[in-house]
Amino acid sequence: MADVNAIAKQFVDYYYSTFAGNRPGLATLYRDSSMMTWEGQQIQGVGPIIEKLSSLPFEKVAHRVTTLDAQPSSPSQPSMIVLVTGLLIVDDSQNPLNFSQTFQLYPEAGTYFVQNDVFRLNYG
Numbered sequence: 132m133a134d135v136n137a138i139a140k141q142f143v144d145y146y147y148s149t150f151a152g153n154r155p156g157l158a159t160l161y162r163d164s165s166m167m168t169w170e171g172q173q174i175q176g177v178g179p180i181i182e183k184l185s186s187l188p189f190e191k192v193a194h195r196v197t198t199l200d201a202q203p204s205s206p207s208q209p210s211m212i213v214l215v216t217g218l219l220i221v222d223d224s225q226n227p228l229n230f231s232q233t234f235q236l237y238p239e240a241g242t243y244f245v246q247n248d249v250f251r252l253n254y255g
Contacts, residue, residue, distance in 0.1 A: 139201035139213040142236065142243060147194040154184045160245050167248040180248075189221040194230070210237045210246075219252070229253040 149156045161167075161177045168174075174183050195218040204212045213234040218227035235247035 135201040135203055135211045136199075138236075138243065139199060139211065142234070143196060143199055143213065143215055146234075147196070150184070150194065151192055154187075155181055157181060157184060161248075162244055162246070165245055165248070167245075167250070169250050170252065191222050193220040194218075195220065195227070204235060208238060210235065211243075212236075216253075 146157065146160065158177050158181045161180050163176045165177065165180060166173060166175045167180045167183070169183055172183075174180050194215075196215055197217040198215070200214045202212050204210045213236060215232045215234075217230060219230045220227045229252065231251050231253055233247070233249045234245050236243040237246045
């Protein structure tokens with residue numbers, strides 16, 4: 132398998148820059164079988180996931196990645212789990228929010244798509 136850390140970094144950089152500038156553009160990263168859990172709410176499929184992300188109540192957002200860990204997740208296919216922690220800055224707020232997000236990436240046609248996505252704000 133290729134270097135999971137390099138692939139994970141490239142994916143995360145692309146995901147968060149697209150999230151900041153064009154949330155509907157994230158549709159290419161999900162499939163109808165994809166599942167997202169956003170703050171405990173489970174959502175399945177490209178349309179509902181993009182609808183959720185597009186309807187979030189902020190105009191501007193920046194993800195500042197603090198840590199990024201990646202591991203191969205299956206001995207039979209080159210899939211991976213990516214765990215991100217960091218700061219979420221919404222609408223130029225002076226009080227960033229701590230977040231964690233986990234992606235399960237599956238290979239497809241020379242690239243990867245998000246099979247599972249779990250996002251949580253970390254309070255406390």
